[in-house]
Amino acid sequence: MNTFTAAHTPAAIVKVFPKASDLFKERQIDFCCGGDRALKDTFAEKNLDETAVLSALNTAYERWQREDHHVIDWDTMPLPELVDHIVYHHHAYLAEELPALGEFVTKVFRKHGGDQPHLQELHRLYNDFKVEMEEHTLKEERDVFPLIKEYEKNPSETLLEQIHVANEALEEEHDTCGDILKRMRVITDGFQPHAYACGSYQITYARLAELEENTFQHIHLENNVLFKRLS
Known part of the structure; x- marks a missing residue:
């Protein structure tokens, strides 16, 4: 291309x-x-x-x-390796980042929410996202990813149908989490703090932007690579 x-x-x-x-x-x-x-x-x-x-x-x-880049060919990576990449690079990141970043979101809301009403919505959206993603990643690791690894070893139509049913629910959850992130971006003006924002405020927005980046890549790998290879 x-x-x-x-x-x-x-x-x-x-x-x-x-x-x-x-x-x-x-x-x-x-x-x-x-x-x-x-x-x-x-x-x-x-x-x-x-x-x-x-x-x-x-x-x-x-x-x-023109630069020197190593681009991973996701379409040929063995499915178990792709699953492990998602777990170690995205699920592990969320497990560590969600609680820690939640403390910053709460701190900024408590300190500045009185004169910046959007921080109340941000606080609510973030906690909705946190719950959704914690439940979502647990479901993938417990119920879906083991099926995909088993299918790679012992493919069958029955197993594939189980995976398809599970993936439909996961894609709906991806839509929900993606919509939350998009709304957070809107109300924070693209995660840009105001000119006189304190250090905690700036850190919170920078980490929210990083969370968005990691999560969109996470969803992209699942929706557009992993699930499509199993369709």
Whole structure:
């Protein structure tokens, strides 16, 4: 793939050009939950300038290709390795980060919520996200990922059908968590603290942005790689 067009999907682009996720986030183009829709549909829906976006995307890709990058071929990685990557790089991150970041979100809400009402909504959204993702990752590790590893060793139609049913529920949960993150981005002005924000405020927003990045990559790998390889 040398040149991206409006017929390509964000999910397909991010697989070969991971840094495209930054450009998509800036323009609020979904590459994970709704990543299998052609760009042209998103351009029309969001009234985005197709020529400008594709020019920026392809210019960035050409520059990136001239650099030395190791791109993982997710489509050929053995399924057990892909599952383990998700657990060790995304689930482990959430297990450590969610409680710690929650303390910062609460602290900022308590200190500044009186004169910045959006922090109350942020506090509620964050805790909804935390509960959703904790339950979601537990379900994957306990109920779904073992089925996928077993299917790799002993494939059967019965086992595959069990995985499909489970994956449908997981994708719905991905949509819920993705919508929460998108709303958090909106009310925080793209996780940009105001000019006089204290240190805790700045740290909170920076870590929320990192949480968004990690989670969107997490969902992308599951929806657009893992689950599709099992479809």
